[in-house]
Amino acid sequence: MAESQVAELNNLQREGFSDEQNAQYLTFELADEDYGVDILRVQEIRGWDVVTRVPNTPSYVKGVLNLRGAIVPIFDLRERFDLSSQEYTKDTVVIVLRVNGDTGMRIMGIIVDAVSDVLNSNSSGLVNAPDFGGRVATEFIAGLVSAGEKMVMLLDVDKLLGQDQQSEQELAAVN
Amino acid sequence: MTIDMAQFHQVFFDESFEGLDIMESGLLEMDPGSADPEQINSIFRAAHSIKGGSGTFGFTNIADFTHVMETLLDEMRDGRRQVTAEAVNVLLASVDVLREMLTATSEDAEVDSERVKAQKAELDRILAGDAAAAEVAEPDSTEEACARSEQTGWHIVFRPHSHMMRTGNDPLRLIRELGSLGELNVEVDLEPLLPLSEYEPEDSYLSWDLHLTGDVSKEQIDDIFDWVEDDCDLSIDPICPTQKTPAAAPETASEPAPKTEIKAVPAPDERREGDDRRTSDRRGSAKKSATGGGASSIRVDITKIDVLINMVGELVITQSMLSMLGEEFDISQIERLREGLAQLERHTREMQESVMQIRMLPISFTFSRFPRLVHDLSTKMGKQIELKMTGEATEVDKTVIEKIGDPLVHLVRNSLDHGIEMPEERVAAGKPEQGTVELNAYHRGGNIIIEIKDDGKGLNRDLLLEKAIERGLVPSDAILSDQQIYELIFAAGFSTAETVSDVSGRGVGMDVVRRNINELGGSIEIHSEIGVGSSFVIRLPLTLAILDGQTVCIGSETYIVPLVSIIESIQVKENMINMLAGKGETFKLREEYLPIVRLHEILGVKDAKAKNLNEGLLVVVEGEGRRCGLFVDDLLGQQQVVIKSLEANYRKISGLSGATILGDGSVALILDIPGLIRMAGNASVAFSKDARKSA
Numbered sequence: 109m110a111e112s113q114v115a116e117l118n119n120l121q122r123e124g125f126s127d128e129q130n131a132q133y134l135t136f137e138l139a140d141e142d143y144g145v146d147i148l149r150v151q152e153i154r155g156w157d158v159v160t161r162v163p164n165t166p167s168y169v170k171g172v173l174n175l176r177g178a179i180v181p182i183f184d185l186r187e188r189f190d191l192s193s194q195e196y197t198k199d200t201v202v203i204v205l206r207v208n209g210d211t212g213m214r215i216m217g218i219i220v221d222a223v224s225d226v227l228n229s230n231s232s233g234l235v236n237a238p239d240f241g242g243r244v245a246t247e248f249i250a251g252l253v254s255a256g257e258k259m260v261m262l263l264d265v266d267k268l269l270g271q272d273q274q275s276e277q278e279l280a281a282v283n
Numbered sequence: 284m285t286i287d288m289a290q291f292h293q294v295f296f297d298e299s300f301e302g303l304d305i306m307e308s309g310l311l312e313m314d315p316g317s318a319d320p321e322q323i324n325s326i327f328r329a330a331h332s333i334k335g336g337s338g339t340f341g342f343t344n345i346a347d348f349t350h351v352m353e354t355l356l357d358e359m360r361d362g363r364r365q366v367t368a369e370a371v372n373v374l375l376a377s378v379d380v381l382r383e384m385l386t387a388t389s390e391d392a393e394v395d396s397e398r399v400k401a402q403k404a405e406l407d408r409i410l411a412g413d414a415a416a417a418e419v420a421e422p423d424s425t426e427e428a429c430a431r432s433e434q435t436g437w438h439i440v441f442r443p444h445s446h447m448m449r450t451g452n453d454p455l456r457l458i459r460e461l462g463s464l465g466e467l468n469v470e471v472d473l474e475p476l477l478p479l480s481e482y483e484p485e486d487s488y489l490s491w492d493l494h495l496t497g498d499v500s501k502e503q504i505d506d507i508f509d510w511v512e513d514d515c516d517l518s519i520d521p522i523c524p525t526q527k528t529p530a531a532a533p534e535t536a537s538e539p540a541p542k543t544e545i546k547a548v549p550a551p552d553e554r555r556e557g558d559d560r561r562t563s564d565r566r567g568s569a570k571k572s573a574t575g576g577g578a579s580s581i582r583v584d585i586t587k588i589d590v591l592i593n594m595v596g597e598l599v600i601t602q603s604m605l606s607m608l609g610e611e612f613d614i615s616q617i618e619r620l621r622e623g624l625a626q627l628e629r630h631t632r633e634m635q636e637s638v639m640q641i642r643m644l645p646i647s648f649t650f651s652r653f654p655r656l657v658h659d660l661s662t663k664m665g666k667q668i669e670l671k672m673t674g675e676a677t678e679v680d681k682t683v684i685e686k687i688g689d690p691l692v693h694l695v696r697n698s699l700d701h702g703i704e705m706p707e708e709r710v711a712a713g714k715p716e717q718g719t720v721e722l723n724a725y726h727r728g729g730n731i732i733i734e735i736k737d738d739g740k741g742l743n744r745d746l747l748l749e750k751a752i753e754r755g756l757v758p759s760d761a762i763l764s765d766q767q768i769y770e771l772i773f774a775a776g777f778s779t780a781e782t783v784s785d786v787s788g789r790g791v792g793m794d795v796v797r798r799n800i801n802e803l804g805g806s807i808e809i810h811s812e813i814g815v816g817s818s819f820v821i822r823l824p825l826t827l828a829i830l831d832g833q834t835v836c837i838g839s840e841t842y843i844v845p846l847v848s849i850i851e852s853i854q855v856k857e858n859m860i861n862m863l864a865g866k867g868e869t870f871k872l873r874e875e876y877l878p879i880v881r882l883h884e885i886l887g888v889k890d891a892k893a894k895n896l897n898e899g900l901l902v903v904v905e906g907e908g909r910r911c912g913l914f915v916d917d918l919l920g921q922q923q924v925v926i927k928s929l930e931a932n933y934r935k936i937s938g939l940s941g942a943t944i945l946g947d948g949s950v951a952l953i954l955d956i957p958g959l960i961r962m963a964g965n966a967s968v969a970f971s972k973d974a975r976k977s978a
Contacts, residue, residue, distance in 0.1 A: 158949070159950070163885075172933070172942060181933040216932060
């Protein structure tokens with residue numbers, strides 16, 4: 109199923125390029141919630157594959173993967189957001205993203221339950237996430253858009269993955 | 284036919300900078316008073332090539348300037364001039380000026396003509412200092428020649444052999460170069476010229492009678508014809524003042540008698556010398572076949588390329604063999620298939636190695652500038668400093684070579700400036716008058732370590748801390764370890780000149796040093812002891828290197844231990860294991876007690892098979908001078924692995940130096956042995972603290 113999704117998305121992506129007005133987001137499911145990332149940041153979508161565990165990393169870092177010669181870290185987004193973790197199934201996919209960090213572009217992967225759709229949206233449809241105080245971490249959420257009945261949380265990829273990198277580098281420096 | 288000479292400019296500049304390096308290192312090794320003629324020769328040759336090249340490409344200012352240097356060197360070579368420290372210093376300064384000129388020219392920038400003029404005057408002063416060379420009227424063309432004879436010029440008969448142009452020499456260039464030495468009268472012999480129908484465009488038919496007026500030495504003329512001696516008939520004879528003046532050149536050209544005589548005698552001798560020069564030049568360029576120069580290109584030893592081409596050939600053969608086998612494969616051919624695959628593996632590995640080799644350059648490309656730096660700075664500061672360098676042959680990636688140069692210069696300069704004390708201070712402190720700065724480079728555990736060590740006064744931690752508190756970098760009640768205090772000198776705010784010279788002096792641009800090193804994915808550490816000296820240890824990853832690794836397994840996971848850090852692997856028996864304070868496990872290896880590091884604990888492997896020490900194996904490793912036994916489940920095999928950086932897409936992880944991709948496409952992590960030992964050390968510190976608390 110993952111493959112058919114990929115093909116479909118590739119088509120959608122191609123169609124989408126003709127429409128420059130709207131930003132496009134790749135939406136995916138995570139514990140029955142809908143999330144989205146800027147589609148231009150998506151490098152590829154692949155099925156879940158066994159990764160090599162990296163010691164001394166947070167538990168949401170599942171390990172590293174050989175992506176055509178590059179060593180790419182894979183993050184479990186459920187664990188990252190403290191959602192209940194789940195066994196990986198054949199629907200489980202890894203979205204490989206391009207992240208802008210301090211030291212240039214990095215490639216990182218996130219594990220999500222399933223990829224759903226490509227969402228066209230213009231900036232007027234974007235609203236800020238409400239403030240939950242400290243209870244819910246909203247710093248990774250760039251905004252909310254509605255897709256039909258559903259609310260989609262758009263993730264700020266750089267903050268989500270770039271920051272992880274950052275904070276742990278600082279940690280290492282302190283050590 | 285016109286050739287766009289600009290396409291050769293880059294080659295010329297590359298070679299010239301190489302030549303400058305040769306000159307510089309040669310000059311630095313030269314002892315005043317007793318110079319090795321071979322050494323002077325090599326310096327001379329380098330200068331000569333630069334001069335020739337710049338003449339060819341029309342960079343006359345460079346050619347003129349080099350010419351003066353060359354004259355001085357020539358006199359030294361012939362033993363007509365003593366090699367004095369002053370002359371060497373002037374020559375060194377001239378090398379710098381020449382480098383600037385070349386840089387400016389290569390960048391199409393303006394050459395600082397004032398500086399060039401000043402330096403040239405300096406050279407002329409040295410030249411004039413010789414009693415023999417009395418009158419120097421014109422700096423670039425009047426040298427010792429006038430002193431050696433009263434002749435007013437030279438009569439040169441130049442008959443190129445027909446194949447001369449095919450050797451890449453253009454008579455016109457030679458004549459132009461002659462013209463730059465003085466007033467030149469040229470007469471062409473058109474006689475041998477064939478009718479157009481029989482004319483061979485690549486042959487040269489013409490010959491020339493040349494009259495060169497001016498105070499020009501024979502060597503200068505020889506130099507011009509140096510490369511073509513074998514390809515022409517050449518005679519050079521002096522025009523005596525009693526002869527007709529060169530203005531009447533056509534007449535003098537018609538007296539061939541003396542020229543044939545002279546030609547007969549010196550020619551063979553000269554030719555031999557010319558050949559020598561050429562072969563040794565070639566040898567020189569093979570030795571220095573790779574330059575650290577431009578960022579975009581790399582000069583690779585031709586043998587490396589040949590090896591690669593051979594291997595590609597082999598690879599193609601193996602590939603076609605395998606595909607033929609695959610077309611009609613049946614199980615009886617399995618043996619041949621195995622053979623073919625083994626061959627393929629071997630070729631691939633060899634090719635991988637040689638491709639890697641292309642990017643690797645010895646660190647001497649970076650180190651070579653330091654003798655000069657130390658020489659200059661110590662003279663300027665009135666200190667006596669000896670520079671010791673080891674491990675210049677350590678090969679590092681080209682990117683590292685390019686980026687590490689400036690930080691190293693900074694550190695060495697700091698060591699000279701602020702580390703090493705003045706001679707009298709040193710004597711008062713009971714140290715030898717001469718300070719020592721050491722530069723070491725070596726590989727260790729998948730890293731390249733570069734050490735800059737001095738035996739100076741060391742960092743004053745109290746002063747550093749005081750200054751940092753004063754500047755508000757740390758709270759006044761902070762309790763910092765020595766290491767943390769030394770770290771302060773890397774703080775950006777700490778490195779302004781005036782602050783630092785108040786404190787300890789160290790730190791000018793140290794934040795930049797650290798940033799550059801971090802950019803390479805490396806780190807820098809400081810060790811220091813007051814009165815004894817300090818050392819800066821730069822650790823750089825071998826980003827593109829291959830590593831010989833031992834694969835070990837712990838549970839279901841595979842790790843790579845760099846083979847260089849493994850001493851041996853042993854199976855321990857119960858009775859070899861001792862407990863230290865009930866917590867730390869040690870074992871006795873011959874006469875030494877070594878700590879045991881349980882890798883599955885430190886790496887958090889949950890499914891490790893061996894829990895008891897006698898079930899698994901101990902890999903005895905050494906890192907940063909400390910040894911320990913790594914406890915693993917089993918050893919798998921040795922293989923060469925390509926180091927991939929974890930930092931490229933993620934971050935540095937303590938205890939790991941990188942990752943690699945195994946044959947099945949999966950990723951295996953490479954252990955950083957010194958890092959692991961440090962981590963284990965920290966863990967045991969934690970243990971001892973707990974132990975104290977419970978006690």
